[in-house]
Amino acid sequence: MANKKAFHKKESRSKPLPAETDTLTEISKVIEQKHNTGSKKVEICLIVISLLFLFVMLLLPLLVVVISALKDGFTAYMNAVTDSYTIKALTLTILATVIAVVINTVFGIFAAWTISKYHFRGKQFLVSLIDIPFAISPVIAGLIFILTFGNIGWAKGLADLLGTKIVFAVPGVVIATIFVTFPFISREILPVLNAQGKDEEEAAALMGASGFKIFRKITFPHIKWALLYGIILCSARAMGEFGAVSVLSGRLRGKTTTLPLHVEILYNEFNTTAAFAVSSILVILAVLILIARNIVEYKKKQ
Numbered sequence: 001m002a003n004k005k006a007f008h009k010k011e012s013r014s015k016p017l018p019a020e021t022d023t024l025t026e027i028s029k030v031i032e033q034k035h036n037t038g039s040k041k042v043e044i045c046l047i048v049i050s051l052l053f054l055f056v057m058l059l060l061p062l063l064v065v066v067i068s069a070l071k072d073g074f075t076a077y078m079n080a081v082t083d084s085y086t087i088k089a090l091t092l093t094i095l096a097t098v099i100a101v102v103i104n105t106v107f108g109i110f111a112a113w114t115i116s117k118y119h120f121r122g123k124q125f126l127v128s129l130i131d132i133p134f135a136i137s138p139v140i141a142g143l144i145f146i147l148t149f150g151n152i153g154w155a156k157g158l159a160d161l162l163g164t165k166i167v168f169a170v171p172g173v174v175i176a177t178i179f180v181t182f183p184f185i186s187r188e189i190l191p192v193l194n195a196q197g198k199d200e201e202e203a204a205a206l207m208g209a210s211g212f213k214i215f216r217k218i219t220f221p222h223i224k225w226a227l228l229y230g231i232i233l234c235s236a237r238a239m240g241e242f243g244a245v246s247v248l249s250g251r252l253r254g255k256t257t258t259l260p261l262h263v264e265i266l267y268n269e270f271n272t273t274a275a276f277a278v279s280s281i282l283v284i285l286a287v288l289i290l291i292a293r294n295i296v297e298y299k300k301k302q
Helices: 002-014 018-069 074-081 084-117 123-130 138-149 156-161 170-181 183-196 199-206 211-239 243-249 259-268 272-301
Strands: none
Touching: 018 272, 074 272, 084 123, 084 170, 084 183, 084 211, 084 259, 084 272, 123 183, 138 170, 138 243, 170 211, 170 243, 183 211, 199 211, 211 272, 243 259, 259 272
């Protein structure tokens, strides 16, 4: 009985008085208000800096391109865009982009599947090889291909045997585009396959499903948005490639010039209106790719 009374007396002492509770509540409200005010100021400041940076570095150059392209009127703009050299450069750009995307899609799926589903010696080395285009300058890559397939290159005989000219020709443009873009698709698929694991595929294989059916029914639904996102990134990089293509193509006007190279040629000729007009084609393509990328990102999150 005495212990119970002592316990109740101790418990009553531990409880804060009403006055103390009100004081603590007021202090916490003041601290929280100051914290929220400071956080709001920092948030507004960061938003303003980010918007200003985006305007100066992204929106302003795009506006300059559009305004300069239409500076001499719409007729001059259409003449520059529909010029025969511009059409040939656009055709070659689209051709190189399509071939690069198709080859890199096949390679990316195979590489990501191999790395994520199998354990073998040298797997990390293979991952490092895939990342080489991120580390090597495109200009250096172009020089490497010239030293490989050029007149003094060790693979010149192989190109002659196949009856194909690579350096200063369309195949060289395609090879350079493939090289600078091949990590994008595999790098997008690989994390998804690693997160998926192998349990579902192994269960389907035990139930007698074929390899293609396992890929079509189980693997592909998991990677489809990552694959599409990688294709979009690969396309954007391929259309804007300049360094490796500039070295390997030889800049033969109307034959091996892509849109970025054609823009440079026009600008070096002081034909700035035509250069900006052709640049606007790349701007339009970039905006379309950006819209497609945002749609795919939204679908991935869902």
